[in-house]
Amino acid sequence: MRHTMTFATRLTAAAAGLALALAGCGGSSTSPGGGATTTPAGVSLPDLTGQKLEVAAVWTGAEQAGIAAVLDAFSAKTHATVKYTATGDDIATVLGTRIKGGQPPDVAFLPQPGLLNELASDGSLKPVDADVAAAVDANYAPIWKTLGTVKGTLYGVWFKAANKSTVWYRTAAFDQAGVQPPASWDDLLKGAQTIADSGTTPVSVGGADGWTLTDWFENVYLRSAGPAKYDQLAKHQIPWTDASVKTALGVLAQLWGKKGLVVPGALQTDFPTSVTQVFSASPKGAIVFEGDFVAGVIASETKAKVGTDANFFDFPSVNGSPASVVGGGDVATALKSSPGAQALLRFLASPEAATIWAKRGGYTSVNKNVDLAAYPDDTSRKIAKALVGSGDAFRFDMSDLAPAGFGGTPGGGEWKILQDFLANPTNVDGTATKLEAAASAVKFPT
Amino acid sequence: MTVTPPGPPAGPGGGPDGARSGSGRPSWLTAGFLAPALALLAVLVVYPIFYTVWRSLRDADGHFAGLRNYGAMFTSDATLTAIKNNAIWLLVAPTVVTALGLVFAVLTERVRWATAFKLVVFMPMAISSLAAGIIFTLVYTDDPDRGLANAALVGVHGVFSPSAGYSGARPRDPSLLADAPGGGLRTARTYQPGETAALALVGVRAADLPNGAADAVAATPAAGTLAGTVWFDFVRGGGGRPGVIDPGEKGLPKVVVQAVSGGTGSGGPGGGSVVATVRTDDRGAFAFTGLAPGSYSLQLPASNFAEPFTGFTWLGPTLVTWAIIGAYVWMWSGFAMVLIAAGLSAIPREALEAARVDGGTEWQVFRKVTVPLLAPVLVVVLITLMINVMKIFDLVITLAPQSSQDDANVLALEMWRVSFGGGHDQGLGSALGVFLFVLVLPAMIFNIRRFRREAR
Numbered sequence: 091m092r093h094t095m096t097f098a099t100r101l102t103a104a105a106a107g108l109a110l111a112l113a114g115c116g117g118s119s120t121s122p123g124g125g126a127t128t129t130p131a132g133v134s135l136p137d138l139t140g141q142k143l144e145v146a147a148v149w150t151g152a153e154q155a156g157i158a159a160v161l162d163a164f165s166a167k168t169h170a171t172v173k174y175t176a177t178g179d180d181i182a183t184v185l186g187t188r189i190k191g192g193q194p195p196d197v198a199f200l201p202q203p204g205l206l207n208e209l210a211s212d213g214s215l216k217p218v219d220a221d222v223a224a225a226v227d228a229n230y231a232p233i234w235k236t237l238g239t240v241k242g243t244l245y246g247v248w249f250k251a252a253n254k255s256t257v258w259y260r261t262a263a264f265d266q267a268g269v270q271p272p273a274s275w276d277d278l279l280k281g282a283q284t285i286a287d288s289g290t291t292p293v294s295v296g297g298a299d300g301w302t303l304t305d306w307f308e309n310v311y312l313r314s315a316g317p318a319k320y321d322q323l324a325k326h327q328i329p330w331t332d333a334s335v336k337t338a339l340g341v342l343a344q345l346w347g348k349k350g351l352v353v354p355g356a357l358q359t360d361f362p363t364s365v366t367q368v369f370s371a372s373p374k375g376a377i378v379f380e381g382d383f384v385a386g387v388i389a390s391e392t393k394a395k396v397g398t399d400a401n402f403f404d405f406p407s408v409n410g411s412p413a414s415v416v417g418g419g420d421v422a423t424a425l426k427s428s429p430g431a432q433a434l435l436r437f438l439a440s441p442e443a444a445t446i447w448a449k450r451g452g453y454t455s456v457n458k459n460v461d462l463a464a465y466p467d468d469t470s471r472k473i474a475k476a477l478v479g480s481g482d483a484f485r486f487d488m489s490d491l492a493p494a495g496f497g498g499t500p501g502g503g504e505w506k507i508l509q510d511f512l513a514n515p516t517n518v519d520g521t522a523t524k525l526e527a528a529a530s531a532v533k534f535p536t
Numbered sequence: 537m538t539v540t541p542p543g544p545p546a547g548p549g550g551g552p553d554g555a556r557s558g559s560g561r562p563s564w565l566t567a568g569f570l571a572p573a574l575a576l577l578a579v580l581v582v583y584p585i586f587y588t589v590w591r592s593l594r595d596a597d598g599h600f601a602g603l604r605n606y607g608a609m610f611t612s613d614a615t616l617t618a619i620k621n622n623a624i625w626l627l628v629a630p631t632v633v634t635a636l637g638l639v640f641a642v643l644t645e646r647v648r649w650a651t652a653f654k655l656v657v658f659m660p661m662a663i664s665s666l667a668a669g670i671i672f673t674l675v676y677t678d679d680p681d682r683g684l685a686n687a688a689l690v691g692v693h694g695v696f697s698p699s700a701g702y703s704g705a706r707p708r709d710p711s712l713l714a715d716a717p718g719g720g721l722r723t724a725r726t727y728q729p730g731e732t733a734a735l736a737l738v739g740v741r742a743a744d745l746p747n748g749a750a751d752a753v754a755a756t757p758a759a760g761t762l763a764g765t766v767w768f769d770f771v772r773g774g775g776g777r778p779g780v781i782d783p784g785e786k787g788l789p790k791v792v793v794q795a796v797s798g799g800t801g802s803g804g805p806g807g808g809s810v811v812a813t814v815r816t817d818d819r820g821a822f823a824f825t826g827l828a829p830g831s832y833s834l835q836l837p838a839s840n841f842a843e844p845f846t847g848f849t850w851l852g853p854t855l856v857t858w859a860i861i862g863a864y865v866w867m868w869s870g871f872a873m874v875l876i877a878a879g880l881s882a883i884p885r886e887a888l889e890a891a892r893v894d895g896g897t898e899w900q901v902f903r904k905v906t907v908p909l910l911a912p913v914l915v916v917v918l919i920t921l922m923i924n925v926m927k928i929f930d931l932v933i934t935l936a937p938q939s940s941q942d943d944a945n946v947l948a949l950e951m952w953r954v955s956f957g958g959g960h961d962q963g964l965g966s967a968l969g970v971f972l973f974v975l976v977l978p979a980m981i982f983n984i985r986r987f988r989r990e991a992r
Contacts (some may be wrong), residue, residue, distance in 0.1 A: 350706070367679075501945075505938060506941075
């Protein structure tokens with residue numbers, strides 16, 4: 091099904107080429123002479139003089155400034171007036187209200203694949219046109235097209251992504267112990283032991299926040315069981331008592347359960363503290379695992395410099411597993427059938443749009459044609475490289491895909507069970523049983 | 537001493553005027569005045585009560601479920617913990633708050649800066665529970681460098697038993713240096729005078745290593761002397777050979793080393809007696825001289841590796857409820873104090889003075905006169921706090937970290953958790969709400985009856 095669709099869109103795209111016939115865009119006022127502007131990067135966009143577009147996303151602050159720069163470039167090219175609306179964190183509610191009221195924004199950035207599925211299924215989203223589909227084919231690994239497709243129709247362009255497979259470390263602690271950033275889980279264990287021998291407790295875990303533990307598990311699971319099993323477990327098509335889950339828990343226990351490897355008091359340490367206690371002036375740890383946003387915490391909460399005092403390595407390979415990344419992202423979708431919306435999606439799918447924000451920092455694109463040189467520093471370049479390099483082995487954060495009753499309840503569900511597991515890492519079978527019981531209690535989307 | 541001027545007594549229904557005005561109005565006017573209040577009560581109180589009862593009989597999707605929610609409620613561990621914790625709260629918090637309030641109220645009558653003192657004690661009432669919760673997360677933080685409670689404990693503890701152990705240190709090779717029978721470490725093999733020993737430790741924290749520590753040197757054998765070195769077997773930057781004193785490896789000063797004779801080494805049943813004790817010097821070197829010929833195993837007693845006292849895990853599973861009650865007491869003592877102080881000022885001075893003139897001690901006056909006269913006020917405070925404590929929610933959700941939220945659970949929190957905090961089962965949540973309502977009811981009825989008695 092998915093394959094035939096891809097083939098069909100390719101055909102259409104080929105027919106349309108880059109001539110920009112603007113299928114279904116009869117309303118746009120194109121003057122014969124300068125109807126389309128062509129840029130050196132190769133994105134040609136219609137003249138949208140007099141058109142008004144509204145764009146909605148959760149971003150505020152620095153991220154809002156980033157998207158504003160992208161939208162300004164779009165306005166400059168098309169002469170359309172673009173208004174940005176920040177929805178706050180609860181974008182699902184804001185969009186739902188506006189869709190019901192008949193006033194949706196033209197384009198919205200959705201932070202979860204679940205929301206994309208939901209809105210596409212109830213008919214609130216407009217499919218992308220052939221040009222956008224062609225741009226997605228040209229610029230993204232196939233996984234991103236799949237992730238933007240609902241029931242065979244492509245609805246979105248993944249514009250921004252987060253890498254949650256980064257392990258951050260204090261370079262001074264690694265130098266002190268003479269340890270190199272590990273590439274495999276065994277090397278990580280060995281390195282952690284050496285750091286412990288050198289007198290620093292190596293691993294800082296923010297166990298007071300359950301979501302950091304689900305991220306640990308998901309990375310180990312994706313690495314040890316592979317993407318296919320990961321997809322099945324995410325949909326609860328295989329039980330949590332599956333051997334692969336127990337294997338992953340056992341792998342985690344090698345680190346969490348070894349005396350002296352985890353900084354004491356992990357269950358009382360929240361995520362920001364787990365980072366600051368590694369990178370503060372009187373450090374208590376050497377390694378902290380979480381997503382690329384750790385860089386932001388280091389920069390704002392400590393005096394350590396990202397790139398010199400603090401660095402990261404990709405989540406290590408378990409038993410020689412190939413590179414894979416757990417992460418998140420924001421998908422741009424059209425909520426109105428306006429030519430401007432489709433033109434904006436086409437622009438967002440281009441390397442040009444991604445490059446504008448990439449240069450500003452605090453942003454990662456999965457557009458494979460974005461020049462890595464556009465990123466402002468080595469750290470963000472490495473994060474982007476890992477994301478793009480994982481290709482089709484990218485997977486969304488599993489607990490974000492699960493119903494909140496299982497994957498997002500403070501003090502309950504997966505969060506609490508993994509906290510109990512952190513307290514008692516020998517209890518692999520019991521933990522798997524409890525996870526299965528909690529997963530069975532909620533309804534997973536099919 | 538105040539003298540009440542003669543005049544008509546105040547208060548509702550107190551005089552003949554009040555009585556006439558109550559019965560003289562036409563009933564439609566009374567109903568008209570009451571209507572807005574009644575409408576509001578109906579919409580905001582009566583309707584939600586009945587709706588909650590109705591909702592509690594339905595499942596998450598709104599289908600009729602009979603009493604299944606109540607069954608689920610009383611079989612869930614979370615609810616049982618919540619009931620247990622609510623009972624602790626109910627027994628401890630109002631009592632402690634009232635007692636403290638009483639003490640403060642009585643004492644402030646006698647200090648010069650009573651108003652200032654009362655203001656300070658009352659101040660926490662002006663802070664929202666949410667803010668108080670956040671303030672106390674800082675107080676209860678584990679790390680003594682940041683958490684006030686642990687900082688105080690560690691400070692006090694440090695005065696009485698300063699500790700300077702190599703906490704976290706462990707043997708490089710546990711087969712050579714293993715756990716001793718009574719704690720600490722003991723060599724697996726035995727040594728004779730004239731031999732030298734090399735006791736390699738790793739995992740010594742940089743902060744524990746004294747500034748005076750010098751590079752370790754291997755002991756030179758000398759006749760009749762059992763010498764050796766205790767050192768940190770780790771070269772900065774890695775690369776050192778395990779068990780060998782490499783250049784740059786530091787000796788561990790002031791380690792207590794014991795020579796044990798007659799023991800079977802750490803592998804056996806242990807025992808043996810300590811025949812000599814020495815301390816290492818700055819280079820980690822030690823030497824036993826004058827030992828009788830024979831075999832000795834070497835022991836590093838547990839005191840070398842004492843973990844420094846870092847306070848309690850206040851918000852861990854065992855202490856969390858008590859820690860939150862502590863925060864509650866801080867918040868509400870002021871409230872109790874102010875009410876009790878008001879009651880205290882209404883006690884006739886004559887009674888107290890009479891008791892003192894009759895030769896009662898201050899304690900007797902307090903116990904036999906003040907407290908009985910204050911009893912009605914104390915009961916009001918106690919009952920109000922009990923109702924308040926039954927519904928406790930905000931302090932628990934802000935203070936308890938997720939990992940111990942289950943252990944700190946109370947009914948109101950459980951109600952929120954199953955209905956909104958991820959559970960999305962408002963049927964079960966409503967059942968919990970009804971249960972909580974039933975629990976609060978006796979206290980409410982008691983209060984209403986008391987109000988009516990007072991009105992009479």
